[in-house]
Amino acid sequence: MRVLVLGGVAAGTKIAAKLMREDRSNEVIVLNKGKDISYAGCGLPYYVGHVIEDKNQLIVNTPEKYSKLTGVSVLTETEAVKVDPQAKKVTAHDLKTGEEKVYEYDKLVISVGASPVKPPIEGCDLENVFFVRTPEDAIRLRDLTDSKEVKRAVVVGAGYIGLEIAENLKLQGIRPFVLDMADHALPGFDAEMAGYVEGKLQESGIPVVTGVTVTGIEGNGKVEKVTTSKKAYKADLVVLSAGIRPNTGFLEGSGIEMFKGTILTNEQGETNLPDIYAAGDCAMVHNALTGKPAWSPMGSTANIDGRLIAQNIMGAGLGYGGVLGTAVCKLPELNVGRTGLTQAQAKAEGFSPVSVVTVVDDKAHYFPGASSFIIKMIADKDSLRLLGVQVIGQGAVDKVVDIAVTGIMLKGTLPELANMDLAYAPPFSTAIHPFANAANVLMNKISGKFETFTPAQYEAGEAGDYKIVDACLVPSIEGAPYVDLTTVEGPVEGLGKDEKILLVCNKGKRAYLLQNRLKYYGYTNTKVLEGGITFNEVEV
Structure with a gap:
C-alpha cells in the first residue's frame, strides 16, 4: 500500500513510522515543506533561555536518520499545493528546483500543521520582530539575545508559549512585557485562577497587560516601540505569539470539509472523503466530555491521534477517546496545569457545576521543599462527576492534572476518585493525596457541610x-x-x-x-x- 503523508513534524512522522512497523511492505512517503522534520517545537522557548544549550537537541530526527530508522521516504523542501481526491493524486512544488511533481497514493494523510498568526498591523516585518515556531526562529532569537543588545522586549500573546518565551527572555536579563487582547492570560483557566498567576508574574518581573489591542510596531529599520489601544511600550525586541492558523489553504476546492480552515475528522481520523485522513495542528478532533469538535494543537494530541490513525489505515478501526484541553506550563517559581471544562463551559454544556478553590500541601509539610498546590476542582452537583481541574503550585502540578484526566476520561465521580490508593511517601505526597483532599473538600461543599x-x-x-x-x-x-x-x-x-x-x-x-x-x-x-x-x- 502506498501512503502519502503531507507534513513531517509531529503527527506525520508518528503516522509514517507506525505504518512501517505495522507492515514493512508499505510504501510510505513524507512530503515536508521545511528542511527539518520531527523537531521539538515545545522546547524552543527553553533554547532561547539557554535551558537547552545545544540547538541539535531540538532536532529529534534528521530526515536521513529517520529514514534509516523507519524505512519511510522523506522529501524535504517539498510543498503540497493541490489534492485531487478523485484521481488520488497530490501535486507538490519542489522548493529547491521550482519543479512541480505529482504523487499518487492509495491512502493520504494530511498533517501539514499550522503557522503563526501575523497580526494585521504595520511593522511586523521590521528587524527584531520574531515568531517562535521553528528551530530557525529560536536560533535567530537566541543569537540576538546573546548579543546583549536587547534590554526590553514585548511578547504579544499571553498563552502558554508566550509566557514561556517571556520567562526565558527574563533569564537572559531582558525585561519583558506581555500583552494580550483577552481579559486574562492562560486560556482555559477561570478568571480568578488566571488573575492569581498574573499577579505572581508581576512580582517576578514579568508584567502581563490584558484587555489591550496591539495597533502597530514602530521603528526606523528595526523595532523601537509597540503601540496599543492603551499606551505605547518601548521595545528592542518583539515576539509575536498571538495564535496559529492551520496550513490548509491549498485544500480549497478539494471537497475536504473544514471549519475555519481546520479539517474535520471522525473518531478514526478520517475526513469526509474516502482514504483521506488528517491529524495534528491542521485537524479537528473531539472533546471527550461534550463530544463536540475540538481543536487541540498540541504535540501530545498529534502523537496519540497519529498513532491511532496509522493503525486505522491498516484496518484496526480504533476510535480516539478525545481531548480535554489538558495543558501544563512552567513559569517563574510557579507551575500551572489544567484539564476539562471551566465552570462557565460546564454550565454552557448543561451541567450543574459546583467548584471549590483549595490550598493544600503538595507533600508532607515537614519534608524539605514542601510547598502548596492551589487547586480549583469542578464537578457536576447532581451526578458528582468530575468535570475539570486547574492547579497552581511550585511542585509537580502535572500529577494532579493527570489524575484528573484519568478520572474524567473514565467518568469518575468524586466519591470514587477521593478513595483511590494513590502513591504516598513524605517526599512525594501527603497521606491523603492533594487531589483526594480537594475532592473531599468539594464533596463537603456540595453536601452543605462546608459553606x-x-x-x-x-x-x-x-x-x-x-x-x-x-x-x-x-x-x-x-x-x-x-x-x-x-x-x-x-x-x-x-x-x-x-x-x-x-x-x-x-x-x-x-x-x-x-x-x-x-x-x-x-x-x-x-x-x-x-x-x-x-x-x-x-x-x-
Whole structure:
C-alpha cells in the first residue's frame, strides 16, 4: 500500500513510522515543506533561555536518520499545493528546483500543521520582530539575545508559549512585557485562577497587560516601540505569539470539509472523503466530555491521534477517546496545569457545576521543599462527576492534572476518585493525596457541610455585608476580630449567632474547622472564604 503523508513534524512522522512497523511492505512517503522534520517545537522557548544549550537537541530526527530508522521516504523542501481526491493524486512544488511533481497514493494523510498568526498591523516585518515556531526562529532569537543588545522586549500573546518565551527572555536579563487582547492570560483557566498567576508574574518581573489591542510596531529599520489601544511600550525586541492558523489553504476546492480552515475528522481520523485522513495542528478532533469538535494543537494530541490513525489505515478501526484541553506550563517559581471544562463551559454544556478553590500541601509539610498546590476542582452537583481541574503550585502540578484526566476520561465521580490508593511517601505526597483532599473538600461543599464564598464571589462583592473574622494561625488581617480556633468551646464573645460572619484563615482549612465548631454552638450564618489570604487579598 502506498501512503502519502503531507507534513513531517509531529503527527506525520508518528503516522509514517507506525505504518512501517505495522507492515514493512508499505510504501510510505513524507512530503515536508521545511528542511527539518520531527523537531521539538515545545522546547524552543527553553533554547532561547539557554535551558537547552545545544540547538541539535531540538532536532529529534534528521530526515536521513529517520529514514534509516523507519524505512519511510522523506522529501524535504517539498510543498503540497493541490489534492485531487478523485484521481488520488497530490501535486507538490519542489522548493529547491521550482519543479512541480505529482504523487499518487492509495491512502493520504494530511498533517501539514499550522503557522503563526501575523497580526494585521504595520511593522511586523521590521528587524527584531520574531515568531517562535521553528528551530530557525529560536536560533535567530537566541543569537540576538546573546548579543546583549536587547534590554526590553514585548511578547504579544499571553498563552502558554508566550509566557514561556517571556520567562526565558527574563533569564537572559531582558525585561519583558506581555500583552494580550483577552481579559486574562492562560486560556482555559477561570478568571480568578488566571488573575492569581498574573499577579505572581508581576512580582517576578514579568508584567502581563490584558484587555489591550496591539495597533502597530514602530521603528526606523528595526523595532523601537509597540503601540496599543492603551499606551505605547518601548521595545528592542518583539515576539509575536498571538495564535496559529492551520496550513490548509491549498485544500480549497478539494471537497475536504473544514471549519475555519481546520479539517474535520471522525473518531478514526478520517475526513469526509474516502482514504483521506488528517491529524495534528491542521485537524479537528473531539472533546471527550461534550463530544463536540475540538481543536487541540498540541504535540501530545498529534502523537496519540497519529498513532491511532496509522493503525486505522491498516484496518484496526480504533476510535480516539478525545481531548480535554489538558495543558501544563512552567513559569517563574510557579507551575500551572489544567484539564476539562471551566465552570462557565460546564454550565454552557448543561451541567450543574459546583467548584471549590483549595490550598493544600503538595507533600508532607515537614519534608524539605514542601510547598502548596492551589487547586480549583469542578464537578457536576447532581451526578458528582468530575468535570475539570486547574492547579497552581511550585511542585509537580502535572500529577494532579493527570489524575484528573484519568478520572474524567473514565467518568469518575468524586466519591470514587477521593478513595483511590494513590502513591504516598513524605517526599512525594501527603497521606491523603492533594487531589483526594480537594475532592473531599468539594464533596463537603456540595453536601452543605462546608459553606463558602468562592474567590470569584468575594471579588464580586457578594460578601460585602458579612463581618470578616480572622481565623488565621496568628492574627493576620488588620482591623478584623481574631478568633483562635483552639479556644472555642462555646459561643464567642462579640459574634452574634445569627450574624453574617465570613471566616478567613491562611488557606481555608482552619476557617472550615472553626465554622464546624461555630455551627455546633448555634451559629447559623457563617461562610468561609475559599483559598484564604493565600489566594485572596482581604481588607476590612
